[in-house]
Amino acid sequence: MKLTQTDVWRGLAILVVFFVLAWLPVVPGADGWLSIVVPITMYTVLATSWAIFSGPTHYVSLATAAFFGVGSYTLALGLESVPYPLLLLMAAVLGGVMAALVGWATLRLSGVYFVIFTLGLAELIRQVFTWYQNNMGGSRGSYVFTEFTDKHIYWQLLALALLVYLVGWLINRSRLGFAIRIIGGDESVAKHSGINVAWSKIVLFMVSGSVAAVVGAILAPRFVYIEPAMAFNPQLSFMVVIMALLGGTQRLWGPLMGAIPFALVWEFIAANFPAQTTLLMGVAFLLVVFYIPNGISGVLIRWYHQLRAKPGVSHE
Amino acid sequence: MQILITGIFLGGVYAIIAVGLSLQYGVSRIMNLAVGEMLVAGAFAAFWFSTAQSLNPYLSLLVVIPVAFCANWLIYRYLLLPLVRRAKTRGQLEVDSILVTFGLSFTLVGIFLWAFGGQFFNYSFLSVPVEIFDARYGQNRVLAFAIAFVVCAALWIWLNHTRSGLSMRAISVDTRAASLVAIDVEKSSNFAFALGGAIAATGGMVLSTFLTFDASIGIVFTLKALVIVIMGGVGDIRGAIVAALVLGITETIVARLIDPGLTLAAAYVLFLLILLFRPQGLFGRAQT
DSSP states (O other): OOOOHHHHHHHHHHHHHHHHHHTGGGSTTHHHHHHHHHHHHHHHHHHHHHHHHHHHHOOOOOOHHHHHHHHHHHHHHHTTTSOHHHHHHHHHHHHHHHHHHHHHHHTTSOHHHHHHHHHHHHHHHHHHHHHHIIIIISOSOEEOOOSOOHHHHHHHHHHHHHHHHHHHHHHHHSHHHHHHHHHHHOHHHHHHTTOOHHHHHHHHHHHHHHHHHHHHHHHHHHHSEEOHHHHTOTHHHHHHHHHHHHHOSSSTTHHHHHHHHHHHHHHHHHHHOGGGHHHHHHHHHHHHHHHOTTHHHHHHHHHHHHHHHHHHHHHO | OHHHHHHHHHHHHHHHHHHHHHHHHHTTOOOOTTHHHHHHHHHHHHHHHHHTSOOOGGGGHHHHHHHHHHHHHHHIIIIIHHHHHHOSSHHHHHHHHHHHHHHHHHHHHHHHHHHHOSSOBOOOOSOOEEEETTEEEEHHHHHHHHHHHHHHHHHHHHHHHSHHHHHHHHHHHOHHHHHHTTOOHHHHHHHHHHHHHHHHHHHHHHHHTTOOBOTTOHHHHHHHHHHHHHHHOTTOHHHHHHHHHHHHHHHHHHHHHTOGGGHHHHHHHHHHHHHHHOTTOSSOOOOO
């Protein structure tokens, strides 16, 4: 793999940004607004990993909550017997395996089947889990006691975000990334040029699934007490979708542009008009599809091109 | 036997909702994920008629059907038709319509929550037992099944024995060919979508006579209706009815014999089996 000079500079610039962001919790008085920064970072990671799969393939995945919940429970159930870093790895593997199974069953078919299947997946796992715990396990919830505070969770999420950007960038440059863009453009063309369509989609979905599971595991200590209804909250899936779409899925940095404003607006509405959050989500979906189908990043890219084009036009 | 009959009664009501959705997806090509909210709207109307006005909840159908028809007509005309026109491919339309109907679904839930609050609603109507084969069933369920039968039969006759029904079926087979034989595809799709919505609202009204509901329960029924429509084969009314009965019976068996908390899991197992072995639906032909 060859790196151009711009790649190197860009990479260094991103590292510097992350280095600066990592010092955020040390700023005096940061504890207060760290409670907003942590969800924003979480949503950014989730939405970016969502877009790695759903952006090029146009398969709308609503399985985020299912992966997240599985990750949270992996941590909660294994915390006493397994070392913490190993648990994160286990969450990643479990998320990947689950994504592979779901993908194998649905990704060979048209997008509608996939949406419907993932729509109910979180609820399905929740029902099975609750049933299992009621009949075999005893108590429904689990306590998660760690020494982690928001600060530690934030650092872990930040590291994961860096990893997701790196993986996303690598995928974009790889044969797989090229294949998936062709599949998104026209699936039958992709098939005829010898691309293993189902396999490519499943691999990308696995990436997205394991990231969501790890995020679930990292966030689990923040809840302290986990129960199925919380860990498998379907609202999370929709939040991630709307943020990614608002930001735009064409670029790796797109979902970030959606996660920040939407999370801020969401916090504001949830704090002041808690009954209206569902309405906000619905209206946001409608506005995005009708007015900014390419997301905020799409609008920014268009403006950028217009700005660059203008001097050229005036010379004529 | 009792399980079987209870299951068939439940399946009958599912059939109403599913044929509504099947009409919308088969003819108008919109996978309407807000269909459950139409159902909840019907249920709220019946609740209001029954409690605030102390009228027979079935009278609310006189209002529910025309209002739901008009509302869905407007939704298709002003929200979905622009997407149909904008979409370059079928896949594009699929993604857009899924997202828009999700948005619509959340918007409606938001409005219900705002208007009625988040608590559970139920009212008592005809909860008198009736004896069939030595077992007792609520009269409200029997009546609901009768209504389901009438709706499905009427739809079946319309689609298979009238000229306008024929043109609906033509559109669901091939949109472009249908417009070549002088069928106004946009107008007919609009009509099919409106009718489908009205049928779903009827289903909700009927359901509310024996089921406790709340503002956000719609999504559960949307899921069940989707599973049924796919199981029955897209746009296939007969398949949808059979699939609804299968789902109703399966859910009742699981709820009675294993755990009432696992009904959705049961629906999912059915869905998975269909996806793996007959993705074209029970009666569908394999697509090339």
